[in-house]
Amino acid sequence: MNEPALREPRGLPKVSVIIPVKNAARTLEKTFEFLLSTSYPFDKLEIILTEGGSSDATVEIIKKWQAKYSLIKFIQVPESKNAGQARDAAVKIVTGEYYLFTDGDCAPERDWISNMVEPFFIDSKIGAVGGEILTMRVDETNLVESYCQQIGFLLVSGRAGIKESGYFPEIKKWLPSEVNGSVTSPFFATANVAFSKKAFDEVKHFWDESTGEDVDFSIEVQKKGYRLYFSKEAVTKHIHRASMKSFFTQLFSYGIDHPTLIKKHACNVLEIIFQLPFKDISLRVPFLQPALIYVGSFHLMHISLAVSIVGFLFGYKNYAQISFFSSLLFAVWYFIPVFKIRPLKHFFTFAKIRYLTNWGYILGSLKGALKNKTGYIEMSWKQGRH
Incomplete structure (x- = not known):
């Protein structure tokens, strides 16, 4: 893809x-330390925190930093039901031309703001700019943090096939897999995204x-006709x-709303995606409503094991044995990526994290499918990438 040359805006x-x-x-504390070390001039910057009824020291920490920096604004929204409503409350009092979103567990790098704003001056049809999301370890002994870092959890590079700075591909077919929030979906997480005021005002x-x-x-x-640009x-x-x-709860919550996304945005197609080792194969048929089913090693090892148990119970010994060994093969296929995670002495802990979070993701999607009365079975983790 030919990337247009970036140019500096006239006046920040x-x-x-x-x-x-x-x-x-x-x-x-870490978020404040990094964000307030920005290279962007303070007179062109405001930081707005919306707090939703914390039971820990969050409010005290905000007030401490607010006393030092006048550019920090703080509003409490205990009635907000989710982070989206809290963000909307902040937008009501903003004065900037561009809205940059991140979270209270993120540490933006020094030139983050400049690098987020600059692409908007390439093309007036760029409505959103997203950046890369890497891992910050705060506890070198924590194996969940280590696991997330080594698998590239939340990594943006590679999403929708884009690995370098440039435009995300436009959604053309509106298939369930294009709008469900998976690695094939063109979207930016609110941990690292910016919207122009014009684009935001149109979506509201x-x-x-x-x-x-x-x-x-x-x-x-x-x-609304805008493009997404990855910086x-x-x-x-x-x-x-x-x-x-x-971590399990996080993946469970992600799974819940994926069926909601396809019901709202996807065309009426049943999409079955077979997750093969090197390339996925998709089967699509017209359907009464959007539906999406993944079939991968995680699903197949459980299906094969269930068939094996039923076979033994009903006396079909040969079929049961074949199914049992098939289940073992699918299990090996599923857990192979764990061998790449270091140190190997914690293999079983990392395998447990992979396995249980995949269950969380799938169970969340089943709950979301029941809520939306649509067909949806979430994916099997593959190649280490969640």
Whole structure:
């Protein structure tokens, strides 16, 4: 893809950085330290935090930093049901020309703001710019953090086939796999995204679902005729969940709203995606409503094991044995990426994280499918990438 040459804007625009927080005391100090080390001039910057009823020291931390820096604005929105509503509350008081979103567990690099704003001056049809999301380790002994870093959890490079700075591909067929928030979907997470005021005003607000507001908003921006642009140099480092339970819950919540996304945005197609080792194969047929089913090694090892158990119970010994060995082969296929994660002495812990979070993702999608009365089975982790 030919990337247009970037040019410096004439005079730096006013920028608003919006950060919704709730119970972020573990990570928020780091966010402030990095964000306030920005190379962007303070007189062209405002930072707005919306706090949603924390039970830890989040409010005290915000007030401490606010006392030092007048550019920090702070509003409390205890009635907000989700991060999307908290962001909308911040937008009501912004004064910037561009809205940059990140989270209270993120650490933007020094030139993050400049690198996010610059692409908007390439093309007036760029409505959103997203940057790269890397991992920041705050506890070198924490194996969940180590796992997330080594698999590239939340990494933007490679999403929708884009690995370098440039335009994201436009959604053309509106297939379920294009709008469900997976690695094939062109969207930017609100950990690292900027919208022009014009584009944001046309979409107006984030949706009211518990998660998935970043995917939905990115899609709505594209529906308004704007383009998405990836700036690889605009880096934010993410401090990941510290426990297996919180990581499981995160993936479960992601899975819940993926069926909502396809019901709202996808065409009426049943899409079955066979996740093969080197290339996925997609089967698409017209359907009464959007539906998406993934079939990968995670699903197949459980299906084969279930068939094996049924075979033994009903006396079909040969079929049971074949199914059992098939289940073992699919299990090996599924866990092979774990051998790349270091140190190997923690192989079984990393395998457990991979396995349980995949269950969380799938169970969340099944709950979302029941809620939306649509067909949806989430993907099997493959090649280490979630």
